[in-house]
Amino acid sequence: MSEKLLKKQSEISKKKDTNEFPRDGDAGPAWLEGDKKLLKGIAAIFIKNVPVQIERLKEALDGNDVRQVEILSHSLKGSASMVGAQSLRDAAHAMESAAMDGDLEKARGFSSAIDLELKNVLASLRRIK
Numbered sequence: 001m002s003e004k005l006l007k008k009q010s011e012i013s014k015k016k017d018t019n020e021f022p023r024d025g026d027a028g029p030a031w032l033e034g035d036k037k038l039l040k041g042i043a044a045i046f047i048k049n050v051p052v053q054i055e056r057l058k059e060a061l062d063g064n065d066v067r068q069v070e071i072l073s074h075s076l077k078g079s080a081s082m083v084g085a086q087s088l089r090d091a092a093h094a095m096e097s098a099a100m101d102g103d104l105e106k107a108r109g110f111s112s113a114i115d116l117e118l119k120n121v122l123a124s125l126r127r128i129k
Helices: 003-018 036-062 066-083 086-100 104-108 111-126
Strands: none
Touching: 036 066, 036 104, 036 111, 066 086, 066 104, 066 111, 086 104, 086 111
16 A cells, blocks of 8 residues: 555544534534434434445445446545534545546555444444434
8 A cells, every 4th residue: 555545544534533423412513503303314314324335335346346436435425524524524535536536446445444434423323312
């Protein structure tokens, strides 16, 4: 893995404190303006759909389907933005950019960051009451 890629992954991992996604008692991203009901709905959709989306993304990576990797990582970027998961959004954006450049090896390099960030986001969203 290139030094540049390792540096980018490190930057993504260090941004955890910039996430806006809900933490114990938070109201979520600012754009929700404290609407807990809307936050719960968005969280439920994210929890249901994004893990399936990640599986499709992994299949596209395994199948060397650069166009699908681009499309799915773009979609993941949007989903992460909706819940304020900035680190997940950044990792998805980095994967999308690599796919747009046709560099699947580089795109694959962001899989572990996406998996880690997704795990954190899902755990946080599941605590919403």
